[in-house]
Amino acid sequence: MKHTISVLLQNRPGVLSRVTGLFSGRGFNIESLCVAETLESDVSCLTLVTTGDNFIIEQITKQLHKLIDVIKVTDISDKEYVEREMVLLRVKADANTRAEVLRVVDIFRGKVVDVSPKSYAVEITGSASKIQAVIDILRPLGIKEIVRTGTIAMARANKG
Amino acid sequence: MKKITGSQAIVKCLQEEGIKTLFGFPGGAVLDLYDQLYDADIQHVLVRHEQGAVHAADAYARVTGEVGVALLTSGPGATNGVTGIATAYMDSIPIVILTGQVPTPLIGNDAFQEVDIVGITRPCTKHNYLVKTSADLVPTIREAFHIARSGRPGPVLIDLPKDVVAGMISYPEKKPIRMPNYQPTYEPHIGQIAKACKAILASSRPVLYVGGGVILADAHTELIELATRLNIPVTMTLMGLGAFPGSHGLSMGMLGMHGTYAANMAVADCDLLIAVGARFDDRVTGRLDAFARNAEIIHIDIDPTSISKNVKVNIPIVADCKYALTAINNWLNSETIPKPGDASARHQDWLATINQWKTDHPLSYKDEGDIIKPQYVVEKLDELTQGEAIITTEVGQNQMWAAQFYKFNKPRRFVTSGGLGTMGFGLPAAIGAKIAFPDRHVIDIAGDGSIQMNIQELATARQYKCPVKIAILNNGYLGMVRQWQELFYDKRYSSTIMDTAPDFVELARAFGAVGLRAVRKSEVVPVIKEALATDNVVIMDFKVAKEEGVYPMVPAGKATTEMLLV
Numbered sequence: 001m002k003h004t005i006s007v008l009l010q011n012r013p014g015v016l017s018r019v020t021g022l023f024s025g026r027g028f029n030i031e032s033l034c035v036a037e038t039l040e041s042d043v044s045c046l047t048l049v050t051t052g053d054n055f056i057i058e059q060i061t062k063q064l065h066k067l068i069d070v071i072k073v074t075d076i077s078d079k080e081y082v083e084r085e086m087v088l089l090r091v092k093a094d095a096n097t098r099a100e101v102l103r104v105v106d107i108f109r110g111k112v113v114d115v116s117p118k119s120y121a122v123e124i125t126g127s128a129s130k131i132q133a134v135i136d137i138l139r140p141l142g143i144k145e146i147v148r149t150g151t152i153a154m155a156r157a158n159k160g
Numbered sequence: 161m162k163k164i165t166g167s168q169a170i171v172k173c174l175q176e177e178g179i180k181t182l183f184g185f186p187g188g189a190v191l192d193l194y195d196q197l198y199d200a201d202i203q204h205v206l207v208r209h210e211q212g213a214v215h216a217a218d219a220y221a222r223v224t225g226e227v228g229v230a231l232l233t234s235g236p237g238a239t240n241g242v243t244g245i246a247t248a249y250m251d252s253i254p255i256v257i258l259t260g261q262v263p264t265p266l267i268g269n270d271a272f273q274e275v276d277i278v279g280i281t282r283p284c285t286k287h288n289y290l291v292k293t294s295a296d297l298v299p300t301i302r303e304a305f306h307i308a309r310s311g312r313p314g315p316v317l318i319d320l321p322k323d324v325v326a327g328m329i330s331y332p333e334k335k336p337i338r339m340p341n342y343q344p345t346y347e348p349h350i351g352q353i354a355k356a357c358k359a360i361l362a363s364s365r366p367v368l369y370v371g372g373g374v375i376l377a378d379a380h381t382e383l384i385e386l387a388t389r390l391n392i393p394v395t396m397t398l399m400g401l402g403a404f405p406g407s408h409g410l411s412m413g414m415l416g417m418h419g420t421y422a423a424n425m426a427v428a429d430c431d432l433l434i435a436v437g438a439r440f441d442d443r444v445t446g447r448l449d450a451f452a453r454n455a456e457i458i459h460i461d462i463d464p465t466s467i468s469k470n471v472k473v474n475i476p477i478v479a480d481c482k483y484a485l486t487a488i489n490n491w492l493n494s495e496t497i498p499k500p501g502d503a504s505a506r507h508q509d510w511l512a513t514i515n516q517w518k519t520d521h522p523l524s525y526k527d528e529g530d531i532i533k534p535q536y537v538v539e540k541l542d543e544l545t546q547g548e549a550i551i552t553t554e555v556g557q558n559q560m561w562a563a564q565f566y567k568f569n570k571p572r573r574f575v576t577s578g579g580l581g582t583m584g585f586g587l588p589a590a591i592g593a594k595i596a597f598p599d600r601h602v603i604d605i606a607g608d609g610s611i612q613m614n615i616q617e618l619a620t621a622r623q624y625k626c627p628v629k630i631a632i633l634n635n636g637y638l639g640m641v642r643q644w645q646e647l648f649y650d651k652r653y654s655s656t657i658m659d660t661a662p663d664f665v666e667l668a669r670a671f672g673a674v675g676l677r678a679v680r681k682s683e684v685v686p687v688i689k690e691a692l693a694t695d696n697v698v699i700m701d702f703k704v705a706k707e708e709g710v711y712p713m714v715p716a717g718k719a720t721t722e723m724l725l726v
Contacts, residue, residue: 010341058468066464
């Protein structure tokens with residue numbers, strides 16, 4: 001099953017390779033990984049998406065927690081959460097397809113961020129499944145280039 | 161405040177941490193430090209290969225319970241130490257490794273003797289550091305020692321660029337270590353303790369399965385109290401040997417691949433398995449789905465990642481073994497039953513079954529006239545040292561025979577590479593142990609293959625007047641691999657025949673040590689006696705039965721009840 005895990009880390013050299021080394025060394029999966037500073041410049045937040053049964057996810061969270069530079073590990077998918085991913089796509093946009101591309105971008109509430117005579121660069125954010133849907137629809141029109149960020153996620157606040 | 165050099169600060173900081181001995185090998189990147197050590201009040205043991213320095217520091221830590229320290233130069237000095245570091249990591253041994261590094265402006269430039277040792281050792285250290293400024297030196301060293309010795313212990317490496325060590329600093333005052341993110345759990349959860357105690361009292365066929373964690377936590381007294389008050393039979397892992405007295409009636413000896421028949425049968429048949437400071441290693445469990453199939457499992461371990469890693473646990477207790485066992489004993493004290501005196505009445509049927517297993521299939525070997533059986537040598541070493549020696553081992557058959565036939569009655573007497581299985585460990589380890597305890601007999605039980613992996617350390621032993629004894633069980637083979645080839649590869653002895661070996665007696669002489677040889681059984685005792693009476697390094701070359709195997713043996717992937725017996 002897919003899990004989204006959020007890790008707060010000391011922002012020190014080599015800390016990312018401690019995390020990725022742990023995953024490769026123990027044969028755990030990383031589907032996507034995103035990392036950047038938090039409000040405090042000496043703390044980073046890393047969001048990673050991984051798959052595994054409960055047994056494996058328990059090991060992953062425990063092993064992450066065991067790293068000296070790790071401050072906090074949360075399996076966000078344990079509870080209600082929001083996740084977002086962003087994709088930049090360069091799509092073929094000639095006289096025949098331009099209107100169709102714009103329509104799709106509009107439906108998915110995306111933005112055109114770069115225009116050339118033969119292509120549009122578009123930006124779309126959303127859940128991983130929405131991103132996948134956009135890609136599937138634009139693919140027949142001709143995707144020339146694609147860059148995805150990987151998922152970031154945040155637990156929903158308690159209601160009330 | 162008066163400024164001092166980085167190297168002065170490092171030495172001062174090491175002394176502050178109580179370090180009296182370093183094991184190391186000099187080089188360009190650590191010249192400043194070595195200059196400081198020239199007249200410092202700290203002993204430096206010059207090894208002949210950096211792997212030996214780390215193994216010696218590791219053994220020093222294993223026998224004393226303190227942190228061992230190794231000092232290596234950059235590049236090849238550091239990489240030569242990696243096997244030693246991985247060895248300590250697998251067995252959770254607290255050591256600090258100081259490595260030299262090229263000056264910071266050269267890092268990343270492929271400078272002479274530069275290597276990214278922090279990157280290389282990341283997966284085999286508990287933590288590691290590259291010190292970037294002189295001001296960070298002392299706080300980093302303090303933190304490193306704290307990490308090495310606390311929680312589940314382990315090796316910590318500090319990489320020291322030459323310019324950082326040469327810099328001037330004012331020595332920072334010692335403050336309590338503050339690491340909010342690193343807080344190992346020592347105290348057990350009291351609710352879990354109560355649950356465990358109730359399970360223990362309700363059990364009719366309990367087994368204590370004890371690992372190296374009990375030794376690391378110095379929890380042997382508490383373990384003996386628990387086992388004897390409730391008559392619970394005890395089995396130990398390779399790393400746990402000595403945690404419970406091997407000659408005690410409740411001891412079943414080692415379990416697992418080369419464990420005793422009684423221990424493996426008892427674990428398979430028990431209704432409650434109490435794992436203390438052990439990690440359900442594959443050499444212990446054999447086929448997982450058949451391991452302790454009928455048992456409820458209590459698992460005490462300070463490292464949460466060890467719990468439910470290989471085997472599903474019913475009552476997990478994350479805690480230091482000493483704290484947890486104390487809490488269990490206290491809980492039992494507060495109950496009306498059973499008082500310590502009732503112990504003799506408990507589990508009589510269960511113990512009778514176990515004793516029957518012990519009688520039916522004791523550890524044994526076939527005596528063959530005047531041929532020396534390796535097991536006989538270990539028995540005689542045990543007898544002639546009254547089980548009081550510190551035994552180090554290499555890896556392979558020699559290690560298993562040492563584990564089976566030397567009766568370890570006290571903790572910190574058996575020094576062996578358990579997790580990594582490092583050949584070449586025994587001799588440098590013996591030196592480290594002997595430096596820690598000059599008045600004890602220290603014997604490396606070795607094979608003719610393993611001993612050649614770090615034989616150069618004979619010179620170190622001689623230089624520092626460490627009269628360690630080396631008992632080579634010489635069968636002219638890489639015996640354990642040969643045994644597998646015999647059993648599972650149709651006796652195709654691919655690259656395991658070691659018939660070209662040095663004359664170990666002559667070799668000893670070349671190093672200024674003493675060489676003795678026994679080729680007949682009747683010569684074994686006189687050779688051991690002479691070795692123990694000699695105030696010099698001694699190699700005992702025992703020409704043993706060539707194709708002797710280690711039994712019982714659980715073939716890889718089989719259930720531990722499917723033992724091949726003698």
